[in-house]
Amino acid sequence: MVRVARVIAGSIAEEIGIAPGTELLSVNGRELADFLDWEFLTADEELAIELRLPDGEHVIYEIERPEGEAMGVELEPPTIRRCANRCEFCFIEGLPKGLRKPLYVRDDDYRLSFAYGNFATLSNLKERDFQRIIEYRLSPLYVSVHATPWEARKTLLNNPRVPNILEQLVRLRDGGIQFHCQMVIVPGLNDGDVLEQSLTDLWNFGDAVLSVALVPVGLTQFSHLYTGESMDRTNASRILERAERWGARARAERGETWVYGSDELYLLAGRPLPPASFYGDFAQIENGVGAVASLRERVAAGLAELPRLDGRRIGVVTGTSMAPLMPPLLDELTEATGARFELIPTENSLFGPTTTTAGLLVGADIRRALEGRHDLDLALIPAECINDNGVFLDEESFVAVRESLPIPVFPSYDFIDALAPEGAATPHAA
Ligand code: SF4
Numbered sequence: 001m002v003r004v005a006r007v008i009a010g011s012i013a014e015e016i017g018i019a020p021g022t023e024l025l026s027v028n029g030r031e032l033a034d035f036l037d038w039e040f041l042t043a044d045e046e047l048a049i050e051l052r053l054p055d056g057e058h059v060i061y062e063i064e065r066p067e068g069e070a071m072g073v074e075l076e077p078p079t080i081r082r083c084a085n086r087c088e089f090c091f092i093e094g095l096p097k098g099l100r101k102p103l104y105v106r107d108d109d110y111r112l113s114f115a116y117g118n119f120a121t122l123s124n125l126k127e128r129d130f131q132r133i134i135e136y137r138l139s140p141l142y143v144s145v146h147a148t149p150w151e152a153r154k155t156l157l158n159n160p161r162v163p164n165i166l167e168q169l170v171r172l173r174d175g176g177i178q179f180h181c182q183m184v185i186v187p188g189l190n191d192g193d194v195l196e197q198s199l200t201d202l203w204n205f206g207d208a209v210l211s212v213a214l215v216p217v218g219l220t221q222f223s224h225l226y227t228g229e230s231m232d233r234t235n236a237s238r239i240l241e242r243a244e245r246w247g248a249r250a251r252a253e254r255g256e257t258w259v260y261g262s263d264e265l266y267l268l269a270g271r272p273l274p275p276a277s278f279y280g281d282f283a284q285i286e287n288g289v290g291a292v293a294s295l296r297e298r299v300a301a302g303l304a305e306l307p308r309l310d311g312r313r314i315g316v317v318t319g320t321s322m323a324p325l326m327p328p329l330l331d332e333l334t335e336a337t338g339a340r341f342e343l344i345p346t347e348n349s350l351f352g353p354t355t356t357t358a359g360l361l362v363g364a365d366i367r368r369a370l371e372g373r374h375d376l377d378l379a380l381i382p383a384e385c386i387n388d389n390g391v392f393l394d395e396e397s398f399v400a401v402r403e404s405l406p407i408p409v410f411p412s413y414d415f416i417d418a419l420a421p422e423g424a425a426t427p428h429a430a
Helices: 035-041 110-116 127-135 150-157 165-174 193-203 233-254 263-269 291-305 323-337 363-370 398-404
Strands: 002-007 023-027 046-052 058-064 073-075 141-144 179-185 209-216 259-261 313-319 340-346 378-382 409-412
Touching: 002 035, 023 035, 035 110, 110 127, 110 141, 127 165, 141 165, 150 165, 165 179, 179 193, 193 209, 193 233, 209 233, 209 263, 233 259, 233 263, 291 323, 313 323, 313 363, 323 340, 340 363, 363 398, 398 409
Parallel strands: 141 179, 179 209, 209 259, 313 340, 313 378, 378 409
Antiparallel strands: 002 023, 002 073, 023 046, 046 058
8 A cells, every 4th residue: 555644835735725634545546565666657647546545535645746846645664574594604693672663674675675775685576576577667676696696596595486597687787777786704604615606606797787795794692593604804805806806807998996895804904095086976885895995085185174172082992893994094194183082992792893883883882982081072973873863783872871961962974974064063062
């Protein structure tokens, strides 16, 4: 069912009487299954919209939508397509019990792949889904390939019924769809010949495969299904060497790197991270590919606009993996502002010390890192660890954490956002 959550004031939808709670049934005679149908079918200018108003009245509006004018409705969130796999490395299997319910939803939804860049394995695609992807040109899709050899992929996804990804990609490619792919690398399963074969297969798709990210398996202390080897420095180096060989070939033949090791892989291998130019348009930054290079670039670009903060003492809370990369950035910030920055590397108390990402720190970690720190004037914490509702993964609210601490605390993505003249931290710091 497609139901309206909100109507934008002054929009076409409001004009014709659509209200929150209205069920959208069909457009130009085609039944609506979800937001994609609504989005694509209302792209026409002449529309016959069938709907059921909140009072139960059934109506069909015939309207002419002026070109470029949106209908002006926000829909209720769709029912998420669930994952049929049971990967040993699944992050959701590595969550502790007792967190909020939505965190345990294992989505595997090509619609969210197109709309939000969520990775999907495509293993639950039905014939109708292929037709929709091609008809609506849902491109690019973000695909969790993991391995192209079928047997290896069945093992990795822990699902003997998983379809052949190569056949699926061929069909979609022939329908005009492009892909950003990821491979979560599990040592002993897809880091050697399987990786080589997979890169060869994906390379042979030509420009249909836009990029490939290699991401090391990430485990928490709760990853109870995992029976594989852990990712160590040697494994990570070997994977990066292979990626760099392919990357060099891709740059020579296609003018872009094409296959990228994630930042975490470089950190695990103890190798320097490539510069921003290596990552082109940062197509997989949400997947942790080039995030550090992008941060360095944003800091460098924003230094000139920072105010002087001479003598201020600023704590910087971060995860243990980012900590070694921070000092040069903090030196630049000190030079530009005169403030003294203190790095506060913090272990993850919820997922355990093997989870080192700054964005997964929880409220209790921030509290522990900053309690009693009267000696600081303010502190910056990773903005990524707070969701849109202002809540950490351990259900602590940011406001409650902030109020429990002796100094002002500000979420920040890149220092500049908080410290620039219009940034949240500046009035307190100046
Ligand atoms: S595909 Fe694997 S990793 Fe992704 S949600 Fe499903 S079980 Fe988890």
